[in-house]
Amino acid sequence: MKISIIGVGLIGGSIGLALRNQNNKFFKNKKITIVGVGRKPLRLALAQRLGAIDKFTTSIKDGVKDADIIFIATPVKTIPRIFEEVILYCKTSAIITDVGSVKVEVLKKIKQSLAAHLKKSSTSAGKGPFFVSSHPIAGGEKTSVVYAKPDLFKNAVTVITPLNKKTPRQVIDTIKKLWLAIGSKVYIMSPEHHDDILARTSHLPHIVAYALVNSLKIPTDKNYTGPGWRDTTRIASSDPDMWAEIINLNKNAVLKALKKLKSNIAQIEKSLSDEKSLSKIFSKSKNTRDSIHSTP
Amino acid sequence: MKISIIGVGLIGGSIGLALRNQNNKFFKNKKITIVGVGRKPLRLALAQRLGAIDKFTTSIKDGVKDADIIFIATPVKTIPRIFEEVILYCKTSAIITDVGSVKVEVLKKIKQSLAAHLKKSSTSAGKGPFFVSSHPIAGGEKTSVVYAKPDLFKNAVTVITPLNKKTPRQVIDTIKKLWLAIGSKVYIMSPEHHDDILARTSHLPHIVAYALVNSLKIPTDKNYTGPGWRDTTRIASSDPDMWAEIINLNKNAVLKALKKLKSNIAQIEKSLSDEKSLSKIFSKSKNTRDSIHSTP
Numbered sequence: 386m387k388i389s390i391i392g393v394g395l396i397g398g399s400i401g402l403a404l405r406n407q408n409n410k411f412f413k414n415k416k417i418t419i420v421g422v423g424r425k426p427l428r429l430a431l432a433q434r435l436g437a438i439d440k441f442t443t444s445i446k447d448g449v450k451d452a453d454i455i456f457i458a459t460p461v462k463t464i465p466r467i468f469e470e471v472i473l474y475c476k477t478s479a480i481i482t483d484v485g486s487v488k489v490e491v492l493k494k495i496k497q498s499l500a501a502h503l504k505k506s507s508t509s510a511g512k513g514p515f516f517v518s519s520h521p522i523a524g525g526e527k528t529s530v531v532y533a534k535p536d537l538f539k540n541a542v543t544v545i546t547p548l549n550k551k552t553p554r555q556v557i558d559t560i561k562k563l564w565l566a567i568g569s570k571v572y573i574m575s576p577e578h579h580d581d582i583l584a585r586t587s588h589l590p591h592i593v594a595y596a597l598v599n600s601l602k603i604p605t606d607k608n609y610t611g612p613g614w615r616d617t618t619r620i621a622s623s624d625p626d627m628w629a630e631i632i633n634l635n636k637n638a639v640l641k642a643l644k645k646l647k648s649n650i651a652q653i654e655k656s657l658s659d660e661k662s663l664s665k666i667f668s669k670s671k672n673t674r675d676s677i678h679s680t681p
Numbered sequence: 682m683k684i685s686i687i688g689v690g691l692i693g694g695s696i697g698l699a700l701r702n703q704n705n706k707f708f709k710n711k712k713i714t715i716v717g718v719g720r721k722p723l724r725l726a727l728a729q730r731l732g733a734i735d736k737f738t739t740s741i742k743d744g745v746k747d748a749d750i751i752f753i754a755t756p757v758k759t760i761p762r763i764f765e766e767v768i769l770y771c772k773t774s775a776i777i778t779d780v781g782s783v784k785v786e787v788l789k790k791i792k793q794s795l796a797a798h799l800k801k802s803s804t805s806a807g808k809g810p811f812f813v814s815s816h817p818i819a820g821g822e823k824t825s826v827v828y829a830k831p832d833l834f835k836n837a838v839t840v841i842t843p844l845n846k847k848t849p850r851q852v853i854d855t856i857k858k859l860w861l862a863i864g865s866k867v868y869i870m871s872p873e874h875h876d877d878i879l880a881r882t883s884h885l886p887h888i889v890a891y892a893l894v895n896s897l898k899i900p901t902d903k904n905y906t907g908p909g910w911r912d913t914t915r916i917a918s919s920d921p922d923m924w925a926e927i928i929n930l931n932k933n934a935v936l937k938a939l940k941k942l943k944s945n946i947a948q949i950e951k952s953l954s955d956e957k958s959l960s961k962i963f964s965k966s967k968n969t970r971d972s973i974h975s976t977p
Contacts, residue, residue, distance in 0.1 A: 596945035611818040625963030649892035667921030
């Protein structure tokens with residue numbers, strides 16, 4: 386069984402490491418080969434050295450031609466373009482997935498490319514290549530393969546968003562089992578639902594972290610940031626281009642989330658002179674958070 | 682040498698543990714006794730069991746009467762009231778400090794109480810008891826002594842804010858040396874400057890964390906919060922009453938900080954359709970944060 390990972394960074398690299406560590410739960414003792422595909426040979430050689438991939442190539446064509454499963458783990462905006470190239474060269478039985486943080490805009494393009502390709506290649510109905518989208522909700526503010534780890538997806542949640550109702554059940558199941566095998570929980574939902582939720586749980590926290598850091602007076606405030614500030618702003622150290630892409634691509638859902646956030650901030654501001662009201666707002670928030678992440 | 686700690690929670694308890702661990706840098710081999718003062722005997726017994734204090738009492742009078750140094754480590758709103766009681770019973774040579782997160786409002790009251798007390802007791806000029814305010818910028822979302830640790834102040838910053846120009850240099854130096862001895866860096870500044878800075882570096886992050894959590898759709902979003910959300914909202918698990926007190930007491934500085942934050946959020950919102958502008962805003966933020974907390 387041959388697996389291609391296009392884009393061997395934190396996520397792609399961790400997928401490679403995790404696949405080796407899953408004790409053949411998924412592959413049932415079939416030998417697997419993991420091929421890394423990327424633009425920079427030095428980075429790919431590093432991924433190989435770290436054990437995330439078996440071999441590598443800078444050619445998408447060479448990297449995907451015999452692959453059974455193909456991960457597109459590149460920046461979200463590049464996914465549709467890479468997908469277009471992948472379907473030109475992969476096997477008709479191949480299953481392609483991505484790991485992008487935004488679905489609606491990306492899947493719109495992929496749906497078009499796939500339909501055009503299947504029509505042109507006059508493949509009979511129900512034949513592939515197949516695509517089903519994934520989003521492992523895991524990561525960190527560092528994006529290099531240097532920070533990749535085999536347990537990145539352990540106890541994380543992966544959202545699977547099928548392209549449409551025509552996606553064969555077996556294709557969805559294969560990708561689902563793969564994420565389960567590397568320790569992830571899996572939920573299946575529509576692209577719209579995914580983008581709506583992630584705007585609140587991921588894109589909004591990034592915006593807030595960036596805005597918080599830019600609220601400091603520099604250099605005056607530099608010495609006075611404690612552990613609270615450090616954690617609240619950790620993700621402001623994330624890749625700015627990557628997050629500009631994600632937030633821009635999901636702007637409609639992000640706008641809705643921002644509206645809610647601004648109203649919550651306004652409510653706190655209005656209550657600044659009223660300790661009891663403040664405490665009530667904060668209590669509600671604490672209860673919700675404790676119910677999601679209870680620390681011992 | 683006898684030290685009293687009034688309020689033996691996370692901060693008070695960690696001061697006790699840290700004082701035992703400072704290898705007599707501060708006390709120069711003098712024997713020290715640490716007395717814990719609080720309302721709940723069970724909690725004080727726990728603090729004693731954990732080694733944070735040598736003995737305890739629920740009476741402020743008994744707890745401070747022979748003390749050379751007195752820490753008031755209770756919720757910020759209670760500090761002035763406790764201070765009033767402490768000065769009735771402590772020695773005239775005693776040095777009192779607090780660890781509160783807000784200074785202007787608290788020190789206004791303390792200044793009045795101290796002046797009234799010194800006038801009434803017709804102590805000669807330059808005599809104590811003495812007060813100098815401290816704020817160790819350290820802590821966590823858990824406030825119990827159970828989470829206290831001897832290295833909580835290691836590499837943390839403690840801000841010392843003298844009451845006024847009449848505070849003897851030696852009093853400030855004693856408290857400064859004490860914080861240095863338990864591993865903290867020390868900066869001295871005015872109460873106004875302290876409150877202005879902390880509004881941006883501490884109070885604002887708390888407001889934002891509380892507002893972020895309240896922006897979720899519950900229960901829909903519960904399963905989709907990754908490590909970014911978890912860290913950004915950690916401090917929303919803090920004690921809501923404590924933070925309502927702090928933010929309410931520092932409302933003027935907090936209002937100013939909120940204005941800046943809202944303008945930063947508005948700038949991001951205005952740029953949602955413009956990936957390049959977003960990336961520029963995020964880059965500025967990342968550069969600032971990386972310059973403050975560079976993680977390897």
